[in-house]
Amino acid sequence: MELVIDLPGGSRVDAHFGPFTVQTDQPPTASAPSPFDVFLSSIGTCAGFYVLEFCQKRGISTDDIQIVEKTIRNKTGSMVEEIDLEIKLPPDFPEKYREAVIHAAQLCAVKKHLEHPPKIEITTTKDQASELETQPT
Numbered sequence: 001m002e003l004v005i006d007l008p009g010g011s012r013v014d015a016h017f018g019p020f021t022v023q024t025d026q027p028p029t030a031s032a033p034s035p036f037d038v039f040l041s042s043i044g045t046c047a048g049f050y051v052l053e054f055c056q057k058r059g060i061s062t063d064d065i066q067i068v069e070k071t072i073r074n075k076t077g078s079m080v081e082e083i084d085l086e087i088k089l090p091p092d093f094p095e096k097y098r099e100a101v102i103h104a105a106q107l108c109a110v111k112k113h114l115e116h117p118p119k120i121e122i123t124t125t126k127d128q129a130s131e132l133e134t135q136p137t
Contacts, residue, residue, distance in 0.1 A: 040083075043114075044069035047085050047105040054104035058097065064090035067105070 003017040011026035013035065023032035033041070048067050055062045065088065072082040087101060 040069070040071060040080075042110050043083060043108065044085060046108040046110040047087075050104045050107045051087060051101055054097075054101055058094075060094065060097070061090075065093075 001017060003015045005013060005015050007013055010029075012032065013024050015022040015024075022038060024035045024038055025032040026034055044067050051065065051067065052062055054060075055065065068086045068088060070084045070086070071080045072084070073079065074081045085105060087105060089098070089101070093101075
């Protein structure tokens with residue numbers, strides 16, 4: 001998968017992939033979530049997808065199911081130390097599936113990548129066309 005990231009102005013940074021654009025921004029005048037907020041939301045929404053799929057396969061209504069994600073930061077407040085996901089089930093949710101729905105949420109690919117992080121390499125390149133335009137003749 002390839003994502004193209006652009007810098008449209010102000011403090012906005014957007015990611016484009018396929019037909020989608022994920023817009024991000026920074027406070028105090030943010031017009032979109034921050035990149036870190038998008039990252040955090042990907043954990044809960046990924047787990048939510050697996051809960052949704054679990055319920056759909058068993059014909060269980062998802063109308064009253066919610067996932068509440070809470071982050072706990074370290075003492076300096078600079079790093080998240082713990083992420084808690086609470087799956088709120090309605091009273092009529094089948095008791096026999098309580099542990100299984102937790103297991104389904106644990107299948108989240110975002111969670112698995114955090115547990116076994118990929119190598120991240122950062123490089124630079126220069127656009128050849130731009131370089132040709134700036135060379136003296």
